[in-house]
Amino acid sequence: MRLVTVAAAQLGPIQKNEPRTDVVRRMLALMDEAKRAEADLIVFPELALTTFFPRWYMEDPAEIDQWFEREMPSAATRPLFERAAEYGMGMYLGYAELTPDGRHFNSSVLADRTGAIVGKYRKVHLPGHAEFDPERAFQHLEKRYFEPGDLGFPVWRTMGGIFGMCICNDRRWPETYRVMGLQGVEMVLVGYNTPSINSQKSAEGPEQRLFHNRLSVQAGAYQNSTWVVAVAKAGIEDGFPMIGGSLIVNPDGEIMAEAKTEGDELVVHACDLDATTFGKTTIFDFARHRRIEHYGRICAQ
Ligand code: ING
Secondary structure, three states: EEEEEEEEEEEOOOOOOOOOOHHHHHHHHHHHHHOOOOOOOOOOOOOHHHHHHHOOOOHHHHHHEEEEEEEOOOOOOOOHHHHHHHOOOOOEEEEEEEOOOOOOOEEEEEEOOOEEEEEEEEEEOOOOOOOOOOOOOOOOHHHHHHOOOOOOOOOOOOOOEEEEEEHHHHHHHHHHHHHHHHHOOOOEEEEOEEOEOOOOOOOOOOOHHHHHHHHOOOHHHHOOOEEEEEEEEEEEOOOOOOOOOEEOOOOOOOOOOOOOOOEEEEEEEEEEEHHHHHHHHHHHHHHHHHOHOOOOOOHHO
């Protein structure tokens, strides 16, 4: 048994005018609850420190950059890293990254139980569009504000296992999980902000969005015999609803725990990393069963 007790720290809505200090206070309260639950790892959502700002069309670089962190830990987030280290708790944190040379990414970091950052990921699959789209009920301008990630899909050996990260839309693409699966990943951590309705097809509502959320995460877990912990920022931000549904899925693709609300909510489960071994050594023993001579098309185009 290699148990890692994971706390999926779902956040409720963050309004456009809510300061980072207020959000961090909410996150610290969830971290305290995670400590009481004896969690070894806490997982926060994508862009956890601010409202989901890609829904807003902006042109002024200064206005855009206010949503980004120039360093991590930043002044606002340092209390999170300090308390996580005090609690001996690893942490996944999603945030908007502005690099010293002026590049913009939708990023996440993984800190180990000493509070040291051991991994960084930059979102590869950016959904939405880059220019204002009057046809849409609301905007989804991730292609405007972020560059595609340039770090690939690494995995890290920490906390007694092999951990990987991805962000939101990445969880819908099988390649995301397979690239990490081929590196032996045992737990994938992913934060998300998912609008409850499709801005281009308003008939698609929260039920179908929640169905596709479960489907994507369960498939990724099962097909790569890995745990997946997916954590929402949820609820209504300035009138725009987002789904909750944070969930912890085991290597057989079974949902072991799921959020019930669209607010700040901790979902805790003791995950045995050894539960990944059977799948990796039988049905999904990639070395024995995959036939890469037939897979070229998914790399070539
Ligand atoms: N949000 C959404 C997501 O992938 C989306 C965008 C929703 C794309 C539904 C396609 C379908 O969950 C982010 N931030 O990627």
